[in-house]
Amino acid sequence: DQQVKQNSPSLSVQEGRISILNCDYTNSMFDYFLWYKKYPAEGPTFLISISSIKDKNEDGRFTVFLNKSAKHLSLHIVPSQPGDSAVYFCAASANNAGNMLTFGGGTRLMVKP
Amino acid sequence: NAGVTQTPKFRILKIGQSMTLQCAQDMNHNYMYWYRQDPGMGLKLIYYSVGAGITDKGEVPNGYNVSRSTTEDFPLRLELAAPSQTSVYFCASRRGGTNEQYFGPGTRLTVT
Numbered sequence: 001d002q003q004v005k006q007n008s009p010s011l012s013v014q015e016g017r018i019s020i021l022n023c024d025y026t027n028s029m030f031d032y033f034l035w036y037k038k039y040p041a042e043g044p045t046f047l048i049s050i051s052s053i054k055d056k057n058e059d060g061r062f063t064v065f066l067n068k069s070a071k072h073l074s075l076h077i078v079p080s081q082p083g084d085s086a087v088y089f090c091a092a093s094a095n096n097a098g099n100m101l102t103f104g105g106g107t108r109l110m111v112k113p
Numbered sequence: 114n115a116g117v118t119q120t121p122k123f124r125i126l127k128i129g130q131s132m133t134l135q136c137a138q139d140m141n142h143n144y145m146y147w148y149r150q151d152p153g154m155g156l157k158l159i160y161y162s163v164g165a166g167i168t169d170k171g172e173v174p175n176g177y178n179v180s181r182s183t184t185e186d187f188p189l190r191l192e193l194a195a196p197s198q199t200s201v202y203f204c205a206s207r208r209g210g211t212n213e214q215y216f217g218p219g220t221r222l223t224v225t
Binding site: 006034036042043044045089100103104105106 | 117144146153154155156157158161171203205207212213214215216217218219
């Protein structure tokens with residue numbers, strides 16, 4: 001049973017436009033959410049996170065939105081740049097479960113020049 | 114800081130062979146983790162450690178063993194390699210009181 005799902009395996013966007021990556025979860029105990037970015041042959045790198053007490057967190061071109069009632073979060077990248085082309089993983093953790101991360105399957109973002 | 118380092122980068126094993134994947138971190142993080150990533154899939158937790166001398170199973174521990182004798186090192190042992198263990202293995206660490214994990218570059222393992 002996948003507790004964290006990224007239903008779009010890939011997304012293609014034109015440079016300068018907005019990229020929206022989506023993530024759904026089923027476990028209502030999750031209280032912290034993270035996005036990781038992964039380039040080929042490298043480890044995932046932390047991008048941005050959000051606590052369940054917030055519904056939005058911004059860091060430069062990256063914004064994460066959390067809709068707790070829908071158990072849905074999204075990552076917005078504006079404007080998208082070719083260097084953003086990578087696989088993006090959504091992850092969730094529960095404070096009462098030792099802050100273990102449960103990962104989604106990833107979305108491959110391709111930003112075309 | 115080197116962060117999280119992993120060796121080797123690549124390895125090919127024959128069925129039944131054993132090997133140890135090395136992981137080290139120089140950030141003095143208490144928490145360390147081993148994940149595997151199969152093609153097109155997310156990361157699955159194999160084992161984790163909350164400090165030196167303490168380890169516990171994750172979601173997919175069968176066929177693996179770990180030890181944590183120091184804060185810095187967290188090796189992963191495969192005793193009898195099987196083709197199902199062909200994967201990319203990532204080690205990660207985290208400081209207590211935070212949620213963000215920091216990952217190593219990975220070890221690509223093929224078992225034939």
